[in-house]
Amino acid sequence: MALFEMIKHVLAHDKKEENTKPAAKRQNTGKNVPYEQEQQEDTQEKSARVARLTAREYMLYLLLLEGYTLKESAKQLGIKYPTANTHMTAIYKKLGVKSRAELIINYRDVKRQDTPSM
Numbered sequence: 001m002a003l004f005e006m007i008k009h010v011l012a013h014d015k016k017e018e019n020t021k022p023a024a025k026r027q028n029t030g031k032n033v034p035y036e037q038e039q040q041e042d043t044q045e046k047s048a049r050v051a052r053l054t055a056r057e058y059m060l061y062l063l064l065l066e067g068y069t070l071k072e073s074a075k076q077l078g079i080k081y082p083t084a085n086t087h088m089t090a091i092y093k094k095l096g097v098k099s100r101a102e103l104i105i106n107y108r109d110v111k112r113q114d115t116p117s118m
Contacts, residue, residue, distance in 0.1 A: 043109075043110065046095075046106070046107060046110045047110055049094060049095050049096070050095070050107065050110050050111070052094050053090075053091060053094060053095075054090075056077070056079075056087060057087050057090055057091050057094075059077055060073055060077060060084060060087045060088060060091065061091050061103075061107075062111075063076055063077070064088070064091070064100060064103060064104075065103070065104060065107065065108060067104075070084050070085060070088060071084075091103070095107060
């Protein structure tokens with residue numbers, strides 16, 4: 001769990017730094033849109049990706065975001081580890097991430113609108 005706490009600390013630091021960056025130093029996407037609107041569009045795109053997850057994948061996604069291991073998540077969901085691993089692979093593919101850390105960093109605030117939070 002110490003790793004999860006470190007990730008949260010780094011994310012909080014990055015968020016503070018991002019909000020204080022001058023507009024000129026932010027990544028130029030080639031669009032003429034305000035930074036906040038660009039962030040909103042990015043969040044909408046991520047929400048659309050999350051919406052493509054099946055119900056079981058979404059439940060696993062929420063557990064992974066909470067910091068549960070794959071083994072703990074499988075037990076919570078009442079499925080076998082290989083099944084959870086298959087779901088996790090599908091989640092990574094659908095969301096375009098390669099690791100749990102990348103999943104947490106990029107999707108920590110993204111939840112589906114049609115499902116109540118756990």
